[in-house]
Amino acid sequence: MTDGAVMETARVLVAADKFKGSLTAVQVAERVTAGLRRIVPEVQVETLPVADGGDGTVAAAVAAGFERREARVTGPRGETVTAAYALRDTTAVVEMAEASGLQHLPAGVFAPLTATTYGSGELLAAALEAGARTIVFGVGGSATTDGGAGMLAALGARFLDADGKPVGPGGGGLAKLAEVDLSGLDPRLADVDLILASDVDNPLTGPKGAPEVYGRQKGATEEDIATLDAALSHYASILGPDHAKLPGAGAAGGIGYGALVALGARFRPGIEVMLDVLGFAPALARATLVITGEGSLDEQTLHGKAPAGVAAAARAAGLEVVAVCGRLALPPEALGRAGIRRAYALTELESDPAVCMAQAGPLLERVAEGIARDFLT
Ligand SMILES: Nc1ncnc2c1ncn2[C@@H]1O[C@H](COP(=O)(O)OP(=O)(O)OP(=O)(O)O)[C@@H](O)[C@H]1O
Numbered sequence: 001m002t003d004g005a006v007m008e009t010a011r012v013l014v015a016a017d018k019f020k021g022s023l024t025a026v027q028v029a030e031r032v033t034a035g036l037r038r039i040v041p042e043v044q045v046e047t048l049p050v051a052d053g054g055d056g057t058v059a060a061a062v063a064a065g066f067e068r069r070e071a072r073v074t075g076p077r078g079e080t081v082t083a084a085y086a087l088r089d090t091t092a093v094v095e096m097a098e099a100s101g102l103q104h105l106p107a108g109v110f111a112p113l114t115a116t117t118y119g120s121g122e123l124l125a126a127a128l129e130a131g132a133r134t135i136v137f138g139v140g141g142s143a144t145t146d147g148g149a150g151m152l153a154a155l156g157a158r159f160l161d162a163d164g165k166p167v168g169p170g171g172g173g174l175a176k177l178a179e180v181d182l183s184g185l186d187p188r189l190a191d192v193d194l195i196l197a198s199d200v201d202n203p204l205t206g207p208k209g210a211p212e213v214y215g216r217q218k219g220a221t222e223e224d225i226a227t228l229d230a231a232l233s234h235y236a237s238i239l240g241p242d243h244a245k246l247p248g249a250g251a252a253g254g255i256g257y258g259a260l261v262a263l264g265a266r267f268r269p270g271i272e273v274m275l276d277v278l279g280f281a282p283a284l285a286r287a288t289l290v291i292t293g294e295g296s297l298d299e300q301t302l303h304g305k306a307p308a309g310v311a312a313a314a315r316a317a318g319l320e321v322v323a324v325c326g327r328l329a330l331p332p333e334a335l336g337r338a339g340i341r342r343a344y345a346l347t348e349l350e351s352d353p354a355v356c357m358a359q360a361g362p363l364l365e366r367v368a369e370g371i372a373r374d375f376l377t
């Protein structure tokens with residue numbers, strides 16, 4: 001030990017997101033804690049797994065003390081799936097990916113034109129039924145590009161073609177839309193504070209819109225993207241074109257638009273909402289060092305992902321922040337601008353990416369040992 005005084009007072013807050021594909025956010029926190037303790041057994045560690053509204057958001061809420069509830073809802077391809085939401089008192093955290101996320105598609109099978117958010121609407125209804133008055137609606141990681149029409153249909157809206165028949169599921173079905181009837185929307189929605197906790201701030205359509213930017217990751221071809229962009233533009237021309245330009249309208253295949261235009265939702269960056277919900281500020285006030293991270297620290301991280309949000313809040317509080325990650329694709333200057341003093345990647349210890357993924361837990365413990373040596377002794 002070089003500085004006993006520092007060691008005695010060190011209180012570390014581990015507030016990292018998942019390493020997608022290898023460790024959940026809870027596992028990241030456990031492994032970091034184990035590594036720190038091996039070098040400094042008496043170190044005080046508080047863990048607060050974080051998420052940005054996308055997949056892992058309910059898990060983070062549950063780790064922070066929310067009750068996990070489950071509902072059987074419609075998956076993106078019409079099949080029945082089990083989806084979780086989180087509840088504490090009258091606040092619910094509803095993650096659209098639990099109902100309509102890419103994880104519900106078999107590997108390599110996509111449904112870019114027909115995937116529906118109907119199950120997300122059913123999940124919101126389940127939260128209403130459980131007594132929620134504030135709903136944090138985490139969106140991102142979706143398999144869908146239906147502008148939230150499926151969600152609204154599950155909540156009582158009707159989407160009709162020129163013959164007065166319901167249009168088909170998914171963004172593709174919206175091409176035939178002639179009339180929208182919102183009169184049957186669940187009246188309980190009017191009394192609910194619905195917060196759109198979004199991982200992105202894209203508009204609904206156009207060059208930065210949902211189909212163009214996120215369609216390909218859902219299996220859309222170039223032709224599908226053009227079809228979806230036209231269908232969503234048509235849909236917005238009927239339901240309200242102004243909301244289509246709002247930040248977050250293009251989140252999760254346009255479910256942001258549906259929530260903003262028809263459910264009175266208000267947009268907030270997902271990580272900011274989640275830090276509030278998880279109780280980050282009081283945890284920060286108890287800490288002397290913050291460790292954040294995610295699977296890949298890259299250009300995307302800087303655009304509102306969890307580690308950027310954690311680092312900004314910690315820096316504002318005058319605290320030192322270090323990051324852990326699987327792979328690091330940012331130069332030190334970019335990290336510095338984001339408020340991250342230093343980043344530690346698993347790939348520094350193991351050059352084979354496959355081994356890095358398979359052995360992520362033990363490698364992360366070794367990374368945390370290094371952080372303890374650098375910052376706590
Ligand atoms: N153990 C690991 N070793 C090396 N790289 C990893 C490891 N785990 C994850 N990764 C990298 O991180 C990527 C996932 O990134 P990340 O966890 O930041 O999620 P994301 O795709 O940005 O989504 P989200 O917005 O939900 O966080 C993986 O594709 C992989 O390249």
Ligand SMILES: O=C(O)[C@H](O)CO
Pocket residue numbers: 054139140141142143199200214250251252253
């Ligand atoms: O689901 C999606 O389309 C992306 O995560 C952006 O929200």
